[in-house]
Amino acid sequence: MQLFSRLKTGLVLTKDSVLLIRHNPRLALFPLVSGAAGLAFLAIFLGITFGMMSVASDAGAVVGLFLTYLGLTFISSFFAAGLVHQTREVLAGEEPSLKEGLAAAWDRRGALIVWAVISATVGLIINAIENSDSRIARVVGLIFGVAWTLMTFFIVPVIVFERPSIKEMFTKSAGTFKQTWGETPISLIGVQVVALAVALPFVAVGIGLFTLGTTILAVGVILIGVLLAFLVTQTLQGVVKTTLYLYASDGTRPEEFDNVDFDELARDERRSSGMMGGGVR
Numbered sequence: 001m002q003l004f005s006r007l008k009t010g011l012v013l014t015k016d017s018v019l020l021i022r023h024n025p026r027l028a029l030f031p032l033v034s035g036a037a038g039l040a041f042l043a044i045f046l047g048i049t050f051g052m053m054s055v056a057s058d059a060g061a062v063v064g065l066f067l068t069y070l071g072l073t074f075i076s077s078f079f080a081a082g083l084v085h086q087t088r089e090v091l092a093g094e095e096p097s098l099k100e101g102l103a104a105a106w107d108r109r110g111a112l113i114v115w116a117v118i119s120a121t122v123g124l125i126i127n128a129i130e131n132s133d134s135r136i137a138r139v140v141g142l143i144f145g146v147a148w149t150l151m152t153f154f155i156v157p158v159i160v161f162e163r164p165s166i167k168e169m170f171t172k173s174a175g176t177f178k179q180t181w182g183e184t185p186i187s188l189i190g191v192q193v194v195a196l197a198v199a200l201p202f203v204a205v206g207i208g209l210f211t212l213g214t215t216i217l218a219v220g221v222i223l224i225g226v227l228l229a230f231l232v233t234q235t236l237q238g239v240v241k242t243t244l245y246l247y248a249s250d251g252t253r254p255e256e257f258d259n260v261d262f263d264e265l266a267r268d269e270r271r272s273s274g275m276m277g278g279g280v281r
Helices: 003-023 025-055 057-091 098-107 109-130 135-151 155-161 166-179 183-211 215-250 262-276
Strands: none
Touching: 003 025, 003 183, 003 215, 025 057, 025 098, 025 215, 057 098, 057 109, 057 155, 057 215, 098 109, 109 135, 109 155, 109 166, 135 166, 155 166, 155 215, 166 215, 183 215
C-alpha cells in the first residue's frame, strides 16, 4: 500500500469513528467525567501545592509539579481505559456502559498507576529540559517529547487488552505505532479538524456577541464550544486508537468500518514485517 493509500485509510477511519460516536453518544461520558475529575483534582491540589512552595519554594514546586502530573495522568488514563474497553464492546455489537468501562479500568488500576508514575517522571524531565536556558537543550527536549508521545500512544490499549510487563507496555505500544505509522498521524489530524469544525461556530457566535457588548454570554458560548471540542477530540481519539490497536494486534476488522480496506492493510503489514523485522506480534 502506498503512502497515499495509508493516508486515505486514516481519513476514512476518522470519518467512520465520527459515525460510530454519533450512534453511541454515551462513549463521550468517559472524557466528560474525566475532565470533571481532573478539574476537581486541580482545585483540591492547588492548595497543597501552594503550601509546599511556601515551605520550600524550589523543592516544593518540583514535588507539586510531579504530583500534579501524576494525578492528572492517572485520571486521564483511567477514564481513557474505560473508553477503550467500551469502544471494543461497541465494535462487538454491545451498548456502551460507563459503569462497565470504569470497572474494567479499575481492574487494571495497578498497571495504570505504574504508567502514571513513569509518565509523570518523564514529563517532569521533559519540562525541565524544555525550560532550560540552552537552545540546543530545548530542541532536544522537543524531539524527545515527540518521540515519547509516539512511543507511548497505544499504552492504554495495551494495558486494557493485555496484562503486560512494564517493558511490554512500551515495546507493544511502539510496535503498534510502527505498524500504523501512516494511518495514526493522519487520523489524529482528522480528529483535530473535526474538533475545530465543532468549535468554530461557537467561537464565531461568541465573537459576534462580544461586539454587541454581551461579554458574559459570549464567554459562555465560547466555553461551550471549547468543551464540545474537547469531548469530540478525546472520544474520537479513544475510538481511533482502539480500532487501530485491535487491528494491528490481532487482525480484528470492525464491521462499522466496511469502507476501510483492511485486507490491503494486512498485506502491507506482512510485507513491512518481512522487511523491518516484524510488528507487535
